[in-house]
Amino acid sequence: MSLTGTETLQVLGQDLTGKPAAETQQTTTQAIANLAGATPGVVTGTGSVTAGHLSVFTGTGYTVQDGGAFGTGAVTAGHLAVFTGTGYTIQDGGVVPVPGALAAPIARTDATALTAANITAYTAAGQNRYVLSSTSGVPVTLPHATGSGTVLQFFMMLNSTSNGYVFSCGTTGDRFESALYNYPAAAGALVQAANAAGNNNRATFLNQGAGTGGGVGDFVQFTDISAGHYLVEGHQLAGTTPFSSF
Numbered sequence: 001m002s003l004t005g006t007e008t009l010q011v012l013g014q015d016l017t018g019k020p021a022a023e024t025q026q027t028t029t030q031a032i033a034n035l036a037g038a039t040p041g042v043v044t045g046t047g048s049v050t051a052g053h054l055s056v057f058t059g060t061g062y063t064v065q066d067g068g069a070f071g072t073g074a075v076t077a078g079h080l081a082v083f084t085g086t087g088y089t090i091q092d093g094g095v096v097p098v099p100g101a102l103a104a105p106i107a108r109t110d111a112t113a114l115t116a117a118n119i120t121a122y123t124a125a126g127q128n129r130y131v132l133s134s135t136s137g138v139p140v141t142l143p144h145a146t147g148s149g150t151v152l153q154f155f156m157m158l159n160s161t162s163n164g165y166v167f168s169c170g171t172t173g174d175r176f177e178s179a180l181y182n183y184p185a186a187a188g189a190l191v192q193a194a195n196a197a198g199n200n201n202r203a204t205f206l207n208q209g210a211g212t213g214g215g216v217g218d219f220v221q222f223t224d225i226s227a228g229h230y231l232v233e234g235h236q237l238a239g240t241t242p243f244s245s246f
Contacts, residue, residue: 041129053228105129105155111163116143116170119152129153137163137206144171147226156205156218164206167222174228175200178246180220182213182238203245208237 060230082155103126108114111134120143122128128151132138137160142152156165169175180203208215220234235246 015178025163027170103127105131106140107131107133109133112139113139114141117143119143123150123152129155131155131157132160133158134165135161137161138165139163140165140167141170142167142174142222142230145169145174145226145228145230147225148224150224151183152222154220154222156213157216158222159208159215160206162206164204166205167203167220169198169201169230171228174230176203176222176226176232176246178244179233180245181235183235184238200246203232205236205245 003054010114013115106114106122106127107128108130114130119141125145130140130153132154133156135158140154143150154165154167167176177200203220204215205220208218218234218236220232220236223231223233
């Protein structure tokens, strides 16, 4: 086979003008074989694929198979899109975390208790800060200490004059290890509020400096440092006499 002048030759969609005779012959032979239904080499397979489904190519002859429907699903703006299943079904993966961002603190303006279950759920949602603003106090029960490293912070923005902000270990055998300090209203040294003997699993902040703490600006932090132990840190405004909340 030869070409002269301005003629062109296209076989199987390929322009063979000026190609070596051997390549031209091979391509032409393949085209003829395909048209005749022969299989001199690897040929394109066949298969049925429903409109809107995935096409999956398998086997030596690249047989076309139906890979299932493309999945659909609703994803809220700002949430993660999770693809699952054969058809890549889209699922809502929840809020996209923002590096360095802190969730809004949990506020208590009445005496509604914060239970261990409440705190566990809030922690799982990335909320570990609490603002306490209740004159009638708030009972707070901490989850079992396991050594998870979880840090819980409580800010007192209103003096509790009855009941107090009462923190308790939710599991028998858990205890508080105090590194909590009083600072006097007048200039003076900080004084550590040590655990009272036999009272190492409960702390009460009541009637600010005239009582056992809980005044505006007081702060206490509980860190799950090891199985059965919470480290308690923070500061409390004392009156003229240091006190212990334990």
